[in-house]
Amino acid sequence: MEKFEKLSGIAAPMPLVNIDTDMIIPKQFLKTIKRSGLGVNLFDEMRYDREGNEIADFVLNKQQYREAEILVAGDNFGCGSSREHAPWAIKDFGIRCVISTSFADIFYNNCFKNGILPIVLPQEQVDVLMADADKGANARIEVDLEAQTVTASDGTAFSFEVDSFKKHCLLNGFDDIGLTMEKSGSIASFEAEAAAARPWV
Amino acid sequence: MSPKTLYDKIWDAHVAHEAEDGTCLLYIDRHLVHEVTSPQAFEGLRMAGRKVHAPDKTIAVPDHNVPTTLGRDNPETMPEDSRIQVAALDTNAKEFGIHYYPVNDVRQGIVHIVGPEQGWTLPGMTVVCGDSHTATHGAFGALAHGIGTSEVEHVLATQTLIQKKSKNMKVEITGSLRPGVTAKDITLSVIGETGTAGGTGYVIEYCGQAIRELSMEGRMTVCNMAIEGGARAGLIAPDETTFEYCKGRPHAPKGAEWEAAEAWWRTLYSDDDAHWDKVITIKGEDIAPVVTWGTSPEDVLPITANVPSADDFEGGKVGAAQRSLDYMGLTPGTPLSEIEIDTVFIGSCTNGRIEDLRAAAEILKGKKIKDGLRAMVVPGSGLVRAQAEYEGLADIFKEAGFEWRLAGCSMCLAMNPDQLAEDERCASTSNRNFEGRQGYKGRTHLVSPGMAAAAAITGKLTDVREMM
Known part of the structure; x- marks a missing residue:
C-alpha cells in the first residue's frame, strides 16, 4: 500500500450530505475484476451526461479542481454499499484525503486499506475548510498525518483524531494481512479453544 | 462479573488477540462470498501465494x-463483464x-437469504461478507x-478481522404493531427517527415486544437495514423463534451438539443492568405503513402524509432535500398516496423471503x-421460489400480471x-x-411487500390497510 505522510494539495468542495457509494461509483463499474482504472468513472452520474459529455458545473470538471487531491464533503460521506470500488475510484482519480463531519463505517475502514486518509472534524472546522476549498486552485490545504493536523490556506490549523493502529499502517504503507499473520499463534490457540467450547461452529 | 450487552458477549467470545491500544483480531465464524466484491481478494491471495485459512467456514x-x-444457466444470457465475474x-x-x-443449484439465491436458509448462520456467530447487507x-x-x-482478502487469509x-x-419497539404494519415499516421508521448517520459507531440491538x-x-428485514441507519451491525437476541427456525437446517448442529449449542445460545441476551451508550424507544402502535419520498432511506413518511418541502429541514439537509425532490420529480404538498408509479419490484435481501411473498400474494x-x-x-x-410455487403463490402473482423470476439481487441494485x-x-x-440505484435516473420508493402489492393494483402509492 502507498504510504501517507504529508499532503499539500487543492481541495474540492462537495457540501452535499449523505454522498453514498452508489454516487461515488455506480454499479455498472463494479463488474471489473481489477482494482485499477476506476478514476475516470468517479462520481460518474454526477460528472457526465448520458452521452458521456462532462457536466460543466460539476466540481471536478471545473478547471481549478481537476487536479484536486483533497475532498471536503458533507456529513455521512460514503454511506451505503460496502463496495471498495469507491475508495479505489477516489484514489485512482488522485484524491488522497477526504474531510467530513462523519463517514460511514465501512467506507472509512476501506480508505485506510488504500492509502487514503479520511479526516473527521467538527462542523465549524469543516465549514472553514469548505470555504477555503471554494476558493479553488489558489487555496492549498495541508495535511500532516504524523502531527494529526489540517492547515487551511491562511495558516489556521485544526487537529484531528485517528486510530493509532490505522495511523501506523498508513504512515508506513503496511499490508495488514502480513501483520496479522505474525499473530498466527494467537489465531491457532483461539481456534483450538473455540473448537472445544463451540464444536458446532 | 460486570453486566454485558448481547454485543459484548459475542465480541468477548471471538477476540483472538488484543493489542494494548484495544485493537483486536476478531475471529470470524462464517465468511460469505459473492462474485462482485471477491475477485480482487482471491487474486490478492494468489499473488501472495496464500491459501484460504478456513475453507470449511467460507461459503x-x-x-x-x-x-x-x-x-x-446458459452463460450466453449474461453480458460479457458479468459472465467473467461469475466465471x-x-x-x-x-x-x-x-x-x-452455483447458479444452476436450486439452493442458489441472494447470499443473505442462502446463509440462514442452509443453517450456516447461527446464534452467537461472527458473520462477514463483502456486502453491507450482511447486517x-x-x-x-x-x-x-x-x-x-x-477485508475479504484479510478474512480469507487469516479468518480474522x-x-x-x-x-x-x-x-x-414497545407493544404490538397495528394491522398492516410490518418489519419493513419498523426498520424504515427507526431510520426516519435516527437518520442515516444516527447509528454510526454503534452496534444496534433491537428489542421490545x-x-x-x-x-x-x-427480524431479518429489521436487521438488514441497520446499515441504512449507519450502524456497524444490528442484533436481535435469540429465542424460541430463532431456535425453531434453525433446527433441522442442513448445516445446523444435530443431537448432542444441538443441545450444547442451544444451552450456550440461551445465555446470549443483554443483562438487565448492561450499559447502553444510546437508547431509542418507539411505540409499536405509533408505527404506520411508511414509504420513502426522497433519495436517502431516512426520507421516510407515513403513507398518509404529504411530500415535504426543503424548507421543512435544517442545515445540510435543506440542499439534499431539494436535490431529492428534483430528482424524484415531486411537488411539495402532494399527498404521497397520489404518486403514480410505473413499476413494482418485490424481492431483495430485505424482502425476498417466503413470508414477504405470502404477504404480497395475500393482497393480490x-x-x-x-x-x-x-x-x-x-x-x-431457489428454495423460496420452489416453496412459493408449492403454496400456489406463484400462480397468484402470475394471474395478477407479475413476472415470476429466478432468484438473485436483481433490481435492488440493477x-x-x-x-x-x-x-x-x-x-x-x-x-x-x-440516485441511480435501480437504474440511471430511476426513481425508487421503498415500501413493504404488502404496500408494493397494493401499489401494483392501484398504480399509485397506496395505503395497504385500505386493501385488507
Whole structure:
C-alpha cells in the first residue's frame, strides 16, 4: 500500500450530505475484476451526461479542481454499499484525503486499506475548510498525518483524531494481512479453544 | 462479573488477540462470498501465494450479476463483464475449495437469504461478507457486518478481522404493531427517527415486544437495514423463534451438539443492568405503513402524509432535500398516496423471503395489476421460489400480471438486466432509494411487500390497510 505522510494539495468542495457509494461509483463499474482504472468513472452520474459529455458545473470538471487531491464533503460521506470500488475510484482519480463531519463505517475502514486518509472534524472546522476549498486552485490545504493536523490556506490549523493502529499502517504503507499473520499463534490457540467450547461452529 | 450487552458477549467470545491500544483480531465464524466484491481478494491471495485459512467456514454464491430469467444457466444470457465475474467465482470456489452454490443449484439465491436458509448462520456467530447487507444475519443474534474487498482478502487469509469495538445502542419497539404494519415499516421508521448517520459507531440491538413478536423473516428485514441507519451491525437476541427456525437446517448442529449449542445460545441476551451508550424507544402502535419520498432511506413518511418541502429541514439537509425532490420529480404538498408509479419490484435481501411473498400474494389474490404497469417478483432463493410455487403463490402473482423470476439481487441494485429506465418510478421492497440505484435516473420508493402489492393494483402509492 502507498504510504501517507504529508499532503499539500487543492481541495474540492462537495457540501452535499449523505454522498453514498452508489454516487461515488455506480454499479455498472463494479463488474471489473481489477482494482485499477476506476478514476475516470468517479462520481460518474454526477460528472457526465448520458452521452458521456462532462457536466460543466460539476466540481471536478471545473478547471481549478481537476487536479484536486483533497475532498471536503458533507456529513455521512460514503454511506451505503460496502463496495471498495469507491475508495479505489477516489484514489485512482488522485484524491488522497477526504474531510467530513462523519463517514460511514465501512467506507472509512476501506480508505485506510488504500492509502487514503479520511479526516473527521467538527462542523465549524469543516465549514472553514469548505470555504477555503471554494476558493479553488489558489487555496492549498495541508495535511500532516504524523502531527494529526489540517492547515487551511491562511495558516489556521485544526487537529484531528485517528486510530493509532490505522495511523501506523498508513504512515508506513503496511499490508495488514502480513501483520496479522505474525499473530498466527494467537489465531491457532483461539481456534483450538473455540473448537472445544463451540464444536458446532 | 460486570453486566454485558448481547454485543459484548459475542465480541468477548471471538477476540483472538488484543493489542494494548484495544485493537483486536476478531475471529470470524462464517465468511460469505459473492462474485462482485471477491475477485480482487482471491487474486490478492494468489499473488501472495496464500491459501484460504478456513475453507470449511467460507461459503460462496453468485447473486448480484445473475439474470433472473429462465435459461440463465446458459452463460450466453449474461453480458460479457458479468459472465467473467461469475466465471471467476466458479474458478475461485473450486481452486480454493470453499462451499459453493452455483447458479444452476436450486439452493442458489441472494447470499443473505442462502446463509440462514442452509443453517450456516447461527446464534452467537461472527458473520462477514463483502456486502453491507450482511447486517441481515444479526436477526439470529449473530454479530454480522459488511466489509470491503481488502477485508475479504484479510478474512480469507487469516479468518480474522482487525477491529475496535463499537458502542452499544438499544432500539426498543414497545407493544404490538397495528394491522398492516410490518418489519419493513419498523426498520424504515427507526431510520426516519435516527437518520442515516444516527447509528454510526454503534452496534444496534433491537428489542421490545414488537420485535419478539416478529418471525425470523421479519427480524431479518429489521436487521438488514441497520446499515441504512449507519450502524456497524444490528442484533436481535435469540429465542424460541430463532431456535425453531434453525433446527433441522442442513448445516445446523444435530443431537448432542444441538443441545450444547442451544444451552450456550440461551445465555446470549443483554443483562438487565448492561450499559447502553444510546437508547431509542418507539411505540409499536405509533408505527404506520411508511414509504420513502426522497433519495436517502431516512426520507421516510407515513403513507398518509404529504411530500415535504426543503424548507421543512435544517442545515445540510435543506440542499439534499431539494436535490431529492428534483430528482424524484415531486411537488411539495402532494399527498404521497397520489404518486403514480410505473413499476413494482418485490424481492431483495430485505424482502425476498417466503413470508414477504405470502404477504404480497395475500393482497393480490384474485386481483389484477393496473394496466400498463410493469411488475416483477424475484424470490430471494431457489428454495423460496420452489416453496412459493408449492403454496400456489406463484400462480397468484402470475394471474395478477407479475413476472415470476429466478432468484438473485436483481433490481435492488440493477447490476443485471433488471433496471429502471430514466424517470421510471418504482414501488420497491428493496433497501436503497439512492440516485441511480435501480437504474440511471430511476426513481425508487421503498415500501413493504404488502404496500408494493397494493401499489401494483392501484398504480399509485397506496395505503395497504385500505386493501385488507
